[in-house]
Amino acid sequence: MAKMIFLSLPVSDLARSTAFYQAIGAEKNAQFSDDTASCMVLSDTIHVMLMTHDKYRQFTSKKIADAKNTSQVLICISADSRDAVDETIAKAQAAGGAPDPSPVDEYDFMYGRSFEDPDGHLWGVNWMDFAAATAAQSSTAGA
Structure with missing residues (x-):
């Protein structure tokens, strides 16, 4: 099985960021998306999790750059x-x-x-x- 990569990116406006990634060819996976995150599929092996800052903070205590x-x-x-x-x-x-x-x-x-x-x-x-x-x-x- 090919290795997959999942990138998590904090975003300030989830709807804007979701629309941006759709515009460059990513598909939104509704199964792993909600009002705090959008799972954007770039390919079979590359997924980008766009997360609100509040959602992103659930995964790290570090300051969001x-x-x-x-x-x-x-x-x-x-x-x-x-x-x-x-x-x-x-x-x-x-x-x-x-x-x-x-x-x-x-x-x-x-x-x-x-x-x-x-x-x-x-x-x-x-x-x-x-x-x-x-x-x-x-x-x-x-x-």
């Missing part, structure tokens, strides 16, 4: 093509996210951009040609 002013984690997801990277960023921007808060990664074997969700959480979206990346790594290893 303001992701617009501090950074604790950078989240990166893969895309099937360079065009898919650009499409995701365009969807994020149209839904109220900030495009490209980080520098664009552009190499022969990899292309990546980023967006910031309405709460300031940073997401990278990357496409990689693994065969070309392996070839590039092999050619530099023997140098």
